[in-house]
Amino acid sequence: MMKLGMIVLSITLIALGTVSSFAATTxxxxxxxxxxxxxxxxxxxxxxxAAAPAAKDGQVTVPLDRAGGQERVSQVIGMNVTDHANHxxxxxxxxxxxxxGRILFVILSxxxxxxxxxxxxxxxxxxxxxxxxxxxxxxxxxxNMTKExxxxxxxxxxxxWPNFGDSEWGTRISNYFNSFRNDRDNAPASRPGPDNTQPAxxxxxxxxxxxxxxxxxxxxxx
Amino acid sequence: MKKTVMLSFLLVxxxxxxxxxxxxxxxxxPEAALKNMARASDLLGKAVSNTKGDDLGRIQDLIVDxxxxxxxxxxxxxxxxxxxxxxxxxxxxxxxxxxxxxxxxIIANLDKETLANAPMFEAxxxxxxxxxxxxxxxxxxxxxxxxPGISPNPxxx
Numbered sequence: 001m002m003k004l005g006m007i008v009l010s011i012t013l014i015a016l017g018t019v020s021s022f023a024a025t026t027x028x029x030x031x032x033x034x035x036x037x038x039x040x041x042x043x044x045x046x047x048x049x050a051a052a053p054a055a056k057d058g059q060v061t062v063p064l065d066r067a068g069g070q071e072r073v074s075q076v077i078g079m080n081v082t083d084h085a086n087h088x089x090x091x092x093x094x095x096x097x098x099x100x101g102r103i104l105f106v107i108l109s110x111x112x113x114x115x116x117x118x119x120x121x122x123x124x125x126x127x128x129x130x131x132x133x134x135x136x137x138x139x140x141x142x143x144n145m146t147k148e149x150x151x152x153x154x155x156x157x158x159x160x161w162p163n164f165g166d167s168e169w170g171t172r173i174s175n176y177f178n179s180f181r182n183d184r185d186n187a188p189a190s191r192p193g194p195d196n197t198q199p200a201x202x203x204x205x206x207x208x209x210x211x212x213x214x215x216x217x218x219x220x221x222x
Numbered sequence: 223m224k225k226t227v228m229l230s231f232l233l234v235x236x237x238x239x240x241x242x243x244x245x246x247x248x249x250x251x252p253e254a255a256l257k258n259m260a261r262a263s264d265l266l267g268k269a270v271s272n273t274k275g276d277d278l279g280r281i282q283d284l285i286v287d288x289x290x291x292x293x294x295x296x297x298x299x300x301x302x303x304x305x306x307x308x309x310x311x312x313x314x315x316x317x318x319x320x321x322x323x324x325x326x327x328i329i330a331n332l333d334k335e336t337l338a339n340a341p342m343f344e345a346x347x348x349x350x351x352x353x354x355x356x357x358x359x360x361x362x363x364x365x366x367x368x369x370p371g372i373s374p375n376p377x378x379x
Contacts, residue, residue, distance in 0.1 A: 070293065070351035073262050073284035095262040097284075101292035101314035104259065125290045164259050 071134060080140040081108050089150050092141060093120055096164055105164065105173075106141075110150065119155045122164070127177045153177075269327040270297055270317075276334045282309055285351050294360070297330075297337065298345065307345040310337055311360050336367060 073095060081089045090110030095103050105122040112118035128143060135142050154172045156162050162169050262284060270278045279299030287293045294311035316330050341360045343349050349356045 070285050070287055070357075072348075072351075073286055073292075074266055074282075076286070077263060095286075096259050097262050097265065097292060098260075099258040101317075103262075103286060103290040103292070107261075128290075161261075 076106075076134070076141070079134075080138075082135075082138070082140050082142055083146060084142060084144060086138075087147060089143070089145070089147055090121070093118070093158075096122070108150070109158070118158050120158055120161075121150060121153045121155045122173055123153075124173060124177055265328070270295075270330050270332075271327055272330055272332050272334070278330060278332060278334065278337055281328065282307070282345075285311065294351075299337065308342045309345055309348075310340045310342045311351075312337070312340065313361075313364050316364075340364075 077092050077094060079092045081091055083089055090108045092106060093109035094107040096105040096107065098104055103125050105124055106128060108121045108123055109118045110121065123143070123145075133142050134140075154169070154176055164170070265281055265284065268281045270281060272278060279297045281295055282298040283296040284292045285294040285296065292314045295314055295317060296309050296311050298307040298309050300308045312330070312332060316332050317328055340363055341356075351357060
């Protein structure tokens with residue numbers, strides 16, 4: 001009994017060693033947030049964030065040699081926005097760009113009539129990144145958000161554009177979309193499977209293999 | 223003894239769960255990134271000139287890549303009333319002052335000749351920007367002018 005126990009113990013220790021060394025390579029060195037129990041939700045969270053590697057873009061300069069999935073802003077503005085079930089949510093009213101040329105928000109407009117009484121909803125790009133795609137066939141921006149969720153989102157009227165640098169406003173948007181994101185990630189069943197792998201449209205989010213071109217292009221190869 | 227075995231199993235379970243949890247990216251960029259924002263619709267059509275005061279044309283479009291970064295600004299010049307325009311993609315970084323508001327125009331760090339010699343296309347024939355050959359041509363051109371990181375620094379030339 002004693003011997004058996006020791007064997008089991010040593011096996012588990014070995015397993016433990018390999019697992020934790022694996023952990024060290026995947027998580028960022030020190031203080032990994034320890035999830036006490038591995039639930040399926042955690043798993044989906046991990047994989048979904050792994051699928052969005054553009055996460056670490058402190059990148060400011062624009063790598064010139066990036067190709068693929070380029071969109072014209074003038075064409076995205078005015079595009080229909082739909083959910084995955086092809087229900088129209090509204091249309092793209094505008095995009096907010098910062099000094100570094102990064103798009104921070106896509107402004108969705110809905111409600112109203114002939115441009116009067118529209119509600120404008122800023123959607124953080126980072127929230128779209130993992131869940132949005134331009135469907136070139138339908139010429140629409142497809143996002144993973146229900147009409148209800150969109151209607152409850154922080155919004156403003158077209159006559160009163162907010163200052164997006166205002167941190168209070170930013171926090172409100174951030175809080176809302178975070179809660180929304182958590183709901184979504186914890187309920188993978190609500191995510192229609194086939195649409196996730198939708199091949200038709202050009203995906204806006206960077207595919208898993210795309211961080212490579214982030215490296216600045218070699219100045220000259222010739 | 224049994225307890226030890228159970229305990230070690232438990233340990234494996236707990237530690238094993240660590241790699242399953244990864245941090246998600248914050249939705250909002252850091253505060254510093256929130257300075258000098260502009261509406262894309264305001265940029266479209268805006269006049270562009272350089273620091274010498276040369277008129278370079280107008281912003282006809284912005285090309286956004288998969289990461290949500292504007293890779294190129296399409297500057298339209300020449301032509302009359304939009305007919306016969308030559309359109310040139312230039313890197314966003316050449317917009318020297320970025321979005322600093324001089325209400326009616328944007329300052330680019332770009333010589334008139336540099337723009338005139340840059341790869342261009344006609345307004346009627348938009349290229350496929352996903353075509354890496356074409357983009358390489360554009361990036362090679364601007365890379366050859368400015369050394370690493372296409373820093374908009376005139377002294378670097």
